[in-house]
Amino acid sequence: MQKKLYFGSNLKMYKNIQDTVTYLQDLVSYTKDISREEIELFIIPSYTSLESATKNIEQSYIKIGAQNMCWEDEGQFTGEISPLMLKELGISLVMIGHSERRHVFGETDSEENKKVKAALNHGFTTLLCIGETAGEKDFGISTEVLRTQLKIGFHDVPASQTKNIWVAYEPVWSIGVNGTPASADYAESMHKEIKKALLEIFGDAGKDIPVLYGGSVNPGNADELIIQPSIDGLFTGRAAWQADKFNTLIRNAKATYEENSRL
Numbered sequence: 001m002q003k004k005l006y007f008g009s010n011l012k013m014y015k016n017i018q019d020t021v022t023y024l025q026d027l028v029s030y031t032k033d034i035s036r037e038e039i040e041l042f043i044i045p046s047y048t049s050l051e052s053a054t055k056n057i058e059q060s061y062i063k064i065g066a067q068n069m070c071w072e073d074e075g076q077f078t079g080e081i082s083p084l085m086l087k088e089l090g091i092s093l094v095m096i097g098h099s100e101r102r103h104v105f106g107e108t109d110s111e112e113n114k115k116v117k118a119a120l121n122h123g124f125t126t127l128l129c130i131g132e133t134a135g136e137k138d139f140g141i142s143t144e145v146l147r148t149q150l151k152i153g154f155h156d157v158p159a160s161q162t163k164n165i166w167v168a169y170e171p172v173w174s175i176g177v178n179g180t181p182a183s184a185d186y187a188e189s190m191h192k193e194i195k196k197a198l199l200e201i202f203g204d205a206g207k208d209i210p211v212l213y214g215g216s217v218n219p220g221n222a223d224e225l226i227i228q229p230s231i232d233g234l235f236t237g238r239a240a241w242q243a244d245k246f247n248t249l250i251r252n253a254k255a256t257y258e259e260n261s262r263l
């Protein structure tokens with residue numbers, strides 16, 4: 001049976017308001033004809049572009065997400081953004097624990113857990129990002145690191161909330177201009193471990209959580225990644241930031257997946 005495929009991009013600290021709106025409008029026109037029963041498309045712009053994004057874009061075509069969120073509704077948290085403020089903007093998704101939040105800004109697994117619980121309690125689709133560093137991979141502890149990030153990240157989250165959970169596996173060493181993409185085999189083996197851990201954490205409810213791969217996804221590796229049985233989607237940075245190129249990547253990956261599932 002064919003599964004729904006997830007495609008999304010984090011715009012990081014790129015694109016101003018106008019560029020974001022133009023990008024989103026272009027992406028809607030390019031991809032409008034693809035059934036949203038078959039793909040789920042999401043974009044995570046900068047905070048300053050969120051209001052214009054939600055006003056200009058129909059989220060049945062592209063889910064709009066925030067790059068981070070505070071775990072408290074209000075309080076003395078200078079520089080933070082509350083779940084209520086994000087709700088006010090009408091966004092539907094929140095990303096938690098992106099590699100740059102963990103490794104540039106020092107966020108911990110227990111902070112990600114507080115954010116995950118707050119995001120789920122406020123009804124957001126919650127995308128938890130996990131991934132091992134190059135050093136952890138060299139020590140042979142990738143699986144342990146991923147299991148820890150999942151077990152702490154989802155600590156005390158009831159199985160009844162899994163319908164709003166997505167996971168992105170983004171090995172730290174694979175991300176950004178200096179990253180090396182994971183091979184499809186390596187990514188698949190880590191995705192298998194992630195799916196196993198999700199079953200342990202949530203029981204049967206864990207089996208429907210989509211697990212996306214991210215980290216230097218590009219037109220040259222997207223097709224091979226998407227056909228892996230445990231990879232449910234692609235979370236793309238740089239290769240998605242031009243709407244026409246992202247459209248091509250999505251269509252090629254989808255066609256390859258469909259071809260492969262007919263074999």
Ligand SMILES: O=C[C@H](O)COP(=O)(O)O
Pocket residue numbers: 009010098170174175176177179214215216217235236237238239
């Ligand atoms: O959030 C997206 C990831 O950080 C991947 O970025 P990248 O595709 O530019 O390596």
